[in-house]
Amino acid sequence: MSDVLAVTEHRRGELRDVSFEVITAGRNLADETGGDLHLAVIGGDTESFADSLNREGVDAVHTVSEGEEFDHDVYTQAVEALHADLDPEVLLMPNSVNGLDYAPAVANSLDLPLVTDAVGLDYDDGLTVTREMYGSKVETTVEVSGDQQAVTIRSAEWPAAEGVGDAEIAEFDVDIEADDGSVVTGFEEVGGGDVDISEADFIVSIGRGIEEEDNLPLIEDLVEATDATLASSRPIVDNGWLPKNRQVGQSGKVVTPTVYLAIGISGAVQHVAGMKGADTIIAVNTDPNAPIFDIADYGIVGDLFEVVPELIEEFE
Amino acid sequence: MKVLVTVKEVAEVADDFEIAGTEVDERYLEYDLNEWDDYAVEEAVQLKENGPAEEVVTVTVGPERSEETIRMALAKGADRAVRVWDDALEEPDILDVETKTTLLEAVVEEEDPDLVLTGVQSGDDNFGATGVSLADELGFQWGAVVNALDYDEAENVAHVHRELEGGVEELTDIDLPAVLTIQTGINEPRYASLRGIRQAQSKEIAPKSLDDLGLDAGAVESDLDLTAMYEPESESDAEIFEGDASETAGKLAEVLREKGVAE
Numbered sequence: 308m309s310d311v312l313a314v315t316e317h318r319r320g321e322l323r324d325v326s327f328e329v330i331t332a333g334r335n336l337a338d339e340t341g342g343d344l345h346l347a348v349i350g351g352d353t354e355s356f357a358d359s360l361n362r363e364g365v366d367a368v369h370t371v372s373e374g375e376e377f378d379h380d381v382y383t384q385a386v387e388a389l390h391a392d393l394d395p396e397v398l399l400m401p402n403s404v405n406g407l408d409y410a411p412a413v414a415n416s417l418d419l420p421l422v423t424d425a426v427g428l429d430y431d432d433g434l435t436v437t438r439e440m441y442g443s444k445v446e447t448t449v450e451v452s453g454d455q456q457a458v459t460i461r462s463a464e465w466p467a468a469e470g471v472g473d474a475e476i477a478e479f480d481v482d483i484e485a486d487d488g489s490v491v492t493g494f495e496e497v498g499g500g501d502v503d504i505s506e507a508d509f510i511v512s513i514g515r516g517i518e519e520e521d522n523l524p525l526i527e528d529l530v531e532a533t534d535a536t537l538a539s540s541r542p543i544v545d546n547g548w549l550p551k552n553r554q555v556g557q558s559g560k561v562v563t564p565t566v567y568l569a570i571g572i573s574g575a576v577q578h579v580a581g582m583k584g585a586d587t588i589i590a591v592n593t594d595p596n597a598p599i600f601d602i603a604d605y606g607i608v609g610d611l612f613e614v615v616p617e618l619i620e621e622f623e
Numbered sequence: 624m625k626v627l628v629t630v631k632e633v634a635e636v637a638d639d640f641e642i643a644g645t646e647v648d649e650r651y652l653e654y655d656l657n658e659w660d661d662y663a664v665e666e667a668v669q670l671k672e673n674g675p676a677e678e679v680v681t682v683t684v685g686p687e688r689s690e691e692t693i694r695m696a697l698a699k700g701a702d703r704a705v706r707v708w709d710d711a712l713e714e715p716d717i718l719d720v721e722t723k724t725t726l727l728e729a730v731v732e733e734e735d736p737d738l739v740l741t742g743v744q745s746g747d748d749n750f751g752a753t754g755v756s757l758a759d760e761l762g763f764q765w766g767a768v769v770n771a772l773d774y775d776e777a778e779n780v781a782h783v784h785r786e787l788e789g790g791v792e793e794l795t796d797i798d799l800p801a802v803l804t805i806q807t808g809i810n811e812p813r814y815a816s817l818r819g820i821r822q823a824q825s826k827e828i829a830p831k832s833l834d835d836l837g838l839d840a841g842a843v844e845s846d847l848d849l850t851a852m853y854e855p856e857s858e859s860d861a862e863i864f865e866g867d868a869s870e871t872a873g874k875l876a877e878v879l880r881e882k883g884v885a886e
Binding site: 318379383402404407416421424438440441442443447452488489490495496497509542544546551554560561564568587589594600601603607609614615620 | 755766
């Protein structure tokens with residue numbers, strides 16, 4: 308019972324990156340528990356997914372051919388059935404939007420302690436999970452009791468597994484009880500609008516630090532003076548100050564400009580996911596401990612309302 | 624239709640703070656309504672203003688101090704509140720999902736709502752799991768990370784958008800009774816009006832102990848033990864520009880010119 312079962316994820320015909328990260332996390336953990344690493348892939352083209360998932364360190368891939376896209380009823384039932392069959396010590400799932408749509412139900416049904424959004428995993432006679440609190444201001448370690456546990460892992464915290472493995476690939480039959488109480492009817496791309504920020508070379512991006520909508524013209528002046536493209540972190544879009552197609556981050560756009568100038572952005576992990584691929588990252592923030600400085604190449608610890616007008620002057 | 628909204632009072636940590644043991648020292652904490660729950664409250668109040676909901680009730684697991692936050696939700700238009708607390712809840716450093724599920728399930732069974740709205744996550748411990756766990760326990764339908772909600776009264780169906788990663792939304796029809804976890808940006812939470820704040824003073828906040836809910840201390844034994852808390856090590860190798868605003872802006876401008884993105 309010292310095995311690890313990790314559930315993979317795909318969307319619109321493609322495995323998502325976290326599927327390969329969960330292999331790395333799962334393999335490391337299985338080495339510590341002394342067990343095998345089992346993967347589950349549910350729905351879609353399971354055959355080709357299983358081939359791609361057969362990377363170094365994977366002992367078995369279990370495929371459940373049911374449906375094309377994510378459906379939480381199918382995932383919940385399939386993972387529960389696999390768990391009952393394999394009886395693993397730890398169940399790993401992605402801490403993605405879809406992960407959070409089935410993992411808590413699985414944990415509840417199986418009566419497993421659940422720890423979400425893990426950034427580290429250790430096993431030594433028991434499971435210890437590292438996770439963050441208070442918007443990444445502190446890190447904590449949590450010991451989880453019980454013989455079996457469920458954990459969701461944060462994306463991009465573990466490297467993607469590579470190499471080709473020699474896993475056993477097998478179809479797993481589950482009787483899925485149809486439930487039409489929740490039905491996925493389609494997908495919609497967010498945004499529209501006139502600008503595609505993912506194409507921009509120089510992005511000036513703003514966050515909570517601009518405080519109020521009335522301060523937006525100041526930033527727009529900078530954007531005009533430098534011929535940049537304006538983008539933002541989530542709160543600015545949530546407030547309705549900029550349209551959704553300007554949002555950079557996990558739930559917004561991924562951008563890869565030459566320069567990303569982050570003004571008044573603290574650098575929450577969800578935002579960083581969308582902009583860490585920029586060649587050069589420059590941050591302006593009053594808080595010297597803001598996580599944005601951890602990934603910035605250049606920084607100004609200072610008040611944007613003093614710095615930005617000076618910067619505009621430089622280019623006018 | 625009755626809507627139950629989970630409302631959490633969360634601690635926010637100051638920019639500079641100290642850790643004492645496995646807690647942030649109380650001096651550096653400020654308490655506020657959980658950001659995600661603010662949107663959930665607004666969504667519920669709009670359902671009432673637009674017709675389908677007759678009553679909006681909030682439920683909070685929290686000590687007496689949290690009544691200030693609960694009053695904020697009442698001032699924004701919730702009709703009444705339930706507050707669950709017990710000395711047994713003082714003990715664990717961190718409440719696990721199972722405990723929160725058990726407590727909320729007991730309240731749902733008393734209140735019998737058609738729709739439960741929760742925030743996607745809380746700003747402090749950030750589990751993001753209670754809503755779906757609760758739905759599973761209740762045998763309700765559910766949807767996680769909802770950023771658009773259109774309730775069809777005739778069909779008793781919630782047409783929702785779930786905000787996936789990368790600018791894609793999933794469209795889902797969910798039969799009631801259901802639990803929906805609400806994402807920020809779904810609406811524009813209102814500020815409490817002075818009139819609302821005055822009215823909130825006379826609204827009911829019903830305290831419930833474990834005993835009141837038919838539970839015992841065993842129901843709140845946590846599987847999780849918070850063993851350490853520390854500030855993450857800074858991995859910064861950023862070159863920080865020194866000087867006043869004019870000097871730092873000058874150096875920044877130099878970099879922009881060097882990189883060829885601005886002239």
